[in-house]
Amino acid sequence: NAGVMQNPRHLVRRRGQEARLRCSPMKGHSHVYWYRQLPEEGLKFMVYLQKENIIDESGMPKERFSAEFPKEGPSILRIQQVVRGDSAAYFCASSYPGGGTHEQFFGPGTRLTVL
Amino acid sequence: KQEVTQIPAALSVPEGENLVLNCSFTDSAIYNLQWFRQDPGKGLTSLLLIQSSQREQTSGRLNASLDKSSGRSTLYIAASQPGDSATYLCAARSGGYQKVTFGIGTKLQVIP
Numbered sequence: 001n002a003g004v005m006q007n008p009r010h011l012v013r014r015r016g017q018e019a020r021l022r023c024s025p026m027k028g029h030s031h032v033y034w035y036r037q038l039p040e041e042g043l044k045f046m047v048y049l050q051k052e053n054i055i056d057e058s059g060m061p062k063e064r065f066s067a068e069f070p071k072e073g074p075s076i077l078r079i080q081q082v083v084r085g086d087s088a089a090y091f092c093a094s095s096y097p098g099g100g101t102h103e104q105f106f107g108p109g110t111r112l113t114v115l
Numbered sequence: 116k117q118e119v120t121q122i123p124a125a126l127s128v129p130e131g132e133n134l135v136l137n138c139s140f141t142d143s144a145i146y147n148l149q150w151f152r153q154d155p156g157k158g159l160t161s162l163l164l165i166q167s168s169q170r171e172q173t174s175g176r177l178n179a180s181l182d183k184s185s186g187r188s189t190l191y192i193a194a195s196q197p198g199d200s201a202t203y204l205c206a207a208r209s210g211g212y213q214k215v216t217f218g219i220g221t222k223l224q225v226i227p
Contacts (some may be wrong), residue, residue: 003126031210033215035217041160041219042204042217042218042220043206043217044217044220045214045216047214048214053172056214058214079121090160091159093215100210102146102147102213103147103149103161103164104149104161104215105161106158106159106160106161107158108157108158109158111156
């Protein structure tokens with residue numbers, strides 16, 4: 001039973017480039033959440049997605065950031081024209097949609113460094 | 116809007132001590148509350164999850180309690196060990212879309 005997988009684990013980009021972060025949820029999970037953790041800060045909610053739908057994107061910056069969770073394949077968090085302030089750890093979590101605890105299981109994170 | 120606060124921000128204790136980490140939340144209409152552990156540069160490991168209808172959960176040397184009416188949760192660690200050194204995060208799930216709101220965490224150091 002593989003857990004939540006994220007890749008790459010580390011990503012280095014120069015200012016102005018694009019960053020694509022991928023998240024594969026646990027088997028059977030169709031809910032995905034993205035969080036950002038800035039240095040010395042807590043995790044901040046960014047976006048909540050179900051298959052092919054964005055449910056809540058209230059934590060996403062208005063510009064340059066987008067997320068998708070297609071019917072097939074991983075969820076993608078895309079950051080266009082990265083700036084130094086985008087340097088952070090980005091965590092993905094998934095949960096099972098049925099009844100129960102709705103516990104979120106986290107991936108190992110992608111650490112983005114913008115030079 | 117849910118806000119989660121954790122006190123203290125950092126804690127240093129000698130090995131073997133029992134300790135309590137505190138978490139408070141402003142919106143008592145939570146769905147559940149979860150405690151995580153995060154090691155430096157690593158992801159999050161779920162420790163305990165308490166549903167809103169529960170008062171406490173236990174796993175090994177860990178015990179988490181929940182008091183919704185006062186907006187508080189505590190994580191009790193018995194007989195602390197150096198391997199317990201990490202940052203402990205509290206997260207409350209609430210709202211229409213059951214968004215999870217994290218506290219900043221308590222950085223624990225257990226000294227051998």
